[in-house]
Amino acid sequence: MIGVSGEPTLAVEGVERRFGAVRASAGVDVDVAEGELLTILGPSGSGKTTLLHVIAGFETLDRGTIYIGGHDVTTTPPARREIGMVFQNYALFPHMTVSDNIAFPLAMRRTARAECAERVRQVLDLVALRGFGKRYPAQLSGGQQQRVTLARAIVFRPKVLLLDEPFGALDRQLRESMQLEVRRLQQRLGLATIFITHDQEEALIMSDRIAVMRDGQLKQIAPDEIYTRPTDAFVAEFVGESNLISGRIERIERGNARIAGPGDWKIMAPVGPNLSEGEEIAWLLRPEIPRPRDDTRPCENSFLGRITETIYLGNSHKYRLECAKGLSLLVRWPASASRPKLPVGREIEVVWSAADGHVLRRS
Amino acid sequence: MPSAISTVTRAQTHRLAAQLRLAMLAVPAMLFLTVVLFVPLANLLSLGVASGTFAPYQKALGDPLYLSVIGLTFSIALATAVICLLLGYPIALFLALSRGIVLTVGFICVLLPFWTSLLVRTYAWLALLGRNGVINRCLLDWGLISEPLPLLYNFGGVLVGTVHVLLPYMIFPIYAAMVRIDRNLALAAEGLGAGICSIFWRIYLPLTLPGVFAGCALVFILSLSAFVTPALLGGGRVIMIANIIQIQVSEFLNWPFASALSAVVLVSAVLIYMLLGLLTDQGRTLQTQRPH
Numbered sequence: 081m082i083g084v085s086g087e088p089t090l091a092v093e094g095v096e097r098r099f100g101a102v103r104a105s106a107g108v109d110v111d112v113a114e115g116e117l118l119t120i121l122g123p124s125g126s127g128k129t130t131l132l133h134v135i136a137g138f139e140t141l142d143r144g145t146i147y148i149g150g151h152d153v154t155t156t157p158p159a160r161r162e163i164g165m166v167f168q169n170y171a172l173f174p175h176m177t178v179s180d181n182i183a184f185p186l187a188m189r190r191t192a193r194a195e196c197a198e199r200v201r202q203v204l205d206l207v208a209l210r211g212f213g214k215r216y217p218a219q220l221s222g223g224q225q226q227r228v229t230l231a232r233a234i235v236f237r238p239k240v241l242l243l244d245e246p247f248g249a250l251d252r253q254l255r256e257s258m259q260l261e262v263r264r265l266q267q268r269l270g271l272a273t274i275f276i277t278h279d280q281e282e283a284l285i286m287s288d289r290i291a292v293m294r295d296g297q298l299k300q301i302a303p304d305e306i307y308t309r310p311t312d313a314f315v316a317e318f319v320g321e322s323n324l325i326s327g328r329i330e331r332i333e334r335g336n337a338r339i340a341g342p343g344d345w346k347i348m349a350p351v352g353p354n355l356s357e358g359e360e361i362a363w364l365l366r367p368e369i370p371r372p373r374d375d376t377r378p379c380e381n382s383f384l385g386r387i388t389e390t391i392y393l394g395n396s397h398k399y400r401l402e403c404a405k406g407l408s409l410l411v412r413w414p415a416s417a418s419r420p421k422l423p424v425g426r427e428i429e430v431v432w433s434a435a436d437g438h439v440l441r442r443s
Numbered sequence: 444m445p446s447a448i449s450t451v452t453r454a455q456t457h458r459l460a461a462q463l464r465l466a467m468l469a470v471p472a473m474l475f476l477t478v479v480l481f482v483p484l485a486n487l488l489s490l491g492v493a494s495g496t497f498a499p500y501q502k503a504l505g506d507p508l509y510l511s512v513i514g515l516t517f518s519i520a521l522a523t524a525v526i527c528l529l530l531g532y533p534i535a536l537f538l539a540l541s542r543g544i545v546l547t548v549g550f551i552c553v554l555l556p557f558w559t560s561l562l563v564r565t566y567a568w569l570a571l572l573g574r575n576g577v578i579n580r581c582l583l584d585w586g587l588i589s590e591p592l593p594l595l596y597n598f599g600g601v602l603v604g605t606v607h608v609l610l611p612y613m614i615f616p617i618y619a620a621m622v623r624i625d626r627n628l629a630l631a632a633e634g635l636g637a638g639i640c641s642i643f644w645r646i647y648l649p650l651t652l653p654g655v656f657a658g659c660a661l662v663f664i665l666s667l668s669a670f671v672t673p674a675l676l677g678g679g680r681v682i683m684i685a686n687i688i689q690i691q692v693s694e695f696l697n698w699p700f701a702s703a704l705s706a707v708v709l710v711s712a713v714l715i716y717m718l719l720g721l722l723t724d725q726g727r728t729l730q731t732q733r734p735h
Contacts, residue, residue, distance in 0.1 A: 138630050158633045171631035175649045184645075188636035232635065 343406025
């Protein structure tokens with residue numbers, strides 16, 4: 081999705097921001113197109129919020145350039161960047177009514193009173209808060225406050241929307257409905273959006289693209305491959321559960337490698353052209369991939385294991401399998417009445433096809 | 444069901460016992476205050492009407508001499524509050540925005556007057572502002588003035604003293620209100636297009652108003668009862684109500700009249716406190732009201 085001009089709505093190039101010796105942003109490049117939602121996913125302290133504040137103009141930057149709609153805004157003050165921002169703790173003005181809060185950015189732009197009222201009314205409808213205009217923020221629930229913040233951030237029709245962990249304080253059910261609501265709104269208004277979260281599930285639900293941040297660097301900008309084909313071990317570990325096992329490539333044959341591990345186990349997995357024989361690698365297998373052997377389809381990888389640990393997760397069971405030759409695997413299978421929990425000590429043979437594994441260069 | 448009823452009563456008893464235990468915490472202080480404050484206060488107020496008439500009150504509120512003293516007292520209190528606000532608000536803002544060593548040093552500077560005797564500080568003003576004081580001497584030596592300026596024993600002289608003594612009482616409530624403000628509010632306002640002036644007038648100032656009201660109430664009420672400052676810096680020419688009360692008690696032994704004057708101060712202080720409290724509460728309920 082590219083804007084009319086063919087340029088990304090928001091472009092961040094080589095941005096660096098240091099705090100003393102710490103690089104909170106260490107050479108970040110990001111593009112976001114009109115109507116696109118990019119999620120920046122990362123653990124706390126990885127520099128997500130700093131990057132957002134740099135884009136909004138609250139933080140100065142040591143190096144790099146920021147473009148909005150093709151214009152260099154690196155030195156433009158925040159008030160004139162035309163960016164809508166939603167803060168983690170809402171940051172609603174407690175002494176103003178909902179209407180006054182939403183009208184604030186319009187008042188700052190000296191919008192005529194009549195137009196101001198009309199746009200506040202429209203945006204209140206948009207976030208399903210009709211009739212709440214006269215209330216004060218403290219008289220609203222968390223979800224309603226969230227909507228007011230969102231309304232205030234879009235009422236002046238910015239080109240870019242920044243969302244800083246906006247759903248962190250909401251309970252699970254509310255969070256899910258808000259996620260979809262925000263996503264619909266953002267697509268409808270065609271806003272180039274950066275969304276920050278540490279919740280990977282939320283990231284997968286909301287995003288066109290996901291970038292994982294670590295130590296001030298964006299590790300990967302990948303679409304849906306982030307789960308199945310992560311580019312490095314950090315991303316693999318951070319997004320979803322994983323078996324991430326060290327090994328060495330023994331042999332490569334037609335894109336498939338035979339990988340050997342410390343206890344002399346051997347598995348088959350596909351490798352790209354950037355890896356060669358003899359290389360030390362990390363091998364990724366998502367826990368839902370291996371299945372009990374059922375002879376319907378031959379698989380390259382087959383291991384006999386003993387269950388040493390079980391965890392019930394409601395919709396699934398998680399097992400720790402100790403296999404022969406020191407290979408330890410985490411597997412997760414759906415739970416249902418016809419598939420009861422397997423007891424600790426049970427021996428079971430699991431299989432998976434070589435294509436379902438993923439090999440990463442050891443970092 | 445009997446068992447259910449007994450459970451309810453037991454729960455109520457428990458709650459009552461807990462409240463009683465809590466109330467016990469306040470008993471020592473209340474006893475102390477009863478002995479040293481409430482009983483003498485009741486005594487004092489009864490003196491004013493002991494004769495069976497309201498003559499002392501009629502004198503206090505009818506005689507132009509005493510009315511002018513009351514008027515002067517209120518104008519000094521008002522001027523003190525206004526000047527303290529104008530000086531204190533920027534200092535509170537400075538403290539609220541400071542971090543680390545700057546904050547510590549700033550706090551020490553504000554608190555420093557508390558560590559020195561009021562009398563010493565007031566005498567220091569005499570040395571500075573007197574006819575032969577440091578300031579007049581310097582100005583004369585530099586040839587800026589030909590004869591000493593009347594810096595003492597007038598409205599301005601007393602005002603310097605009261606402002607100096609009471610400034611911290613303005614700074615702290617405002618500072619407390621400022622540090623409670625979410626820093627993101629300013630960022631949010633800035634991101635929404637507000638300049639520094641708009642942020643101050645539309646966001647920061649309204650949110651610090653409860654602190655401003657509290658500080659003004661404190662300073663105003665404390666300056667109403669100023670005694671040492673007008674006694675020394677007013678030099679008998681600027682007389683505030685506390686000085687009159689003292690003269691009535693120690694020189695004329697007119698206790699009923701002193702009592703009536705005290706009651707006037709007390710009642711006006713309570714009224715002003717309630718008025719400002721009402722303003723503050725109104726602001727606060729709007730911000731913290733919850734549905735249900």
